[in-house]
Amino acid sequence: MSLLLRQLARYVAQKAASDPEAREKVLKAASDVVEQAKQIAKEDDRAYAAGRVFRRALDKLQNSR
Numbered sequence: 001m002s003l004l005l006r007q008l009a010r011y012v013a014q015k016a017a018s019d020p021e022a023r024e025k026v027l028k029a030a031s032d033v034v035e036q037a038k039q040i041a042k043e044d045d046r047a048y049a050a051g052r053v054f055r056r057a058l059d060k061l062q063n064s065r
Contacts, residue, residue: 016026036053043049 012026016023040046040049040053
């Protein structure tokens with residue numbers, strides 16, 4: 001699993017380095033991730049908060065199809 005994530009991260013980094021449009025998208029996604037991580041850290045029940053964030057992201061992906 002970590003090998004797959006490492007390859008995915010490497011691909012995203014290479015794509016962002018070579019394409020200015022992709023770089024903008026990666027920066028926006030990274031700032032969204034940081035914002036969500038801060039929100040999760042503030043919650044008392046972090047596992048529940050992380051589940052809600054994951055569910056929102058999954059719903060957003062499914063609705064964009």
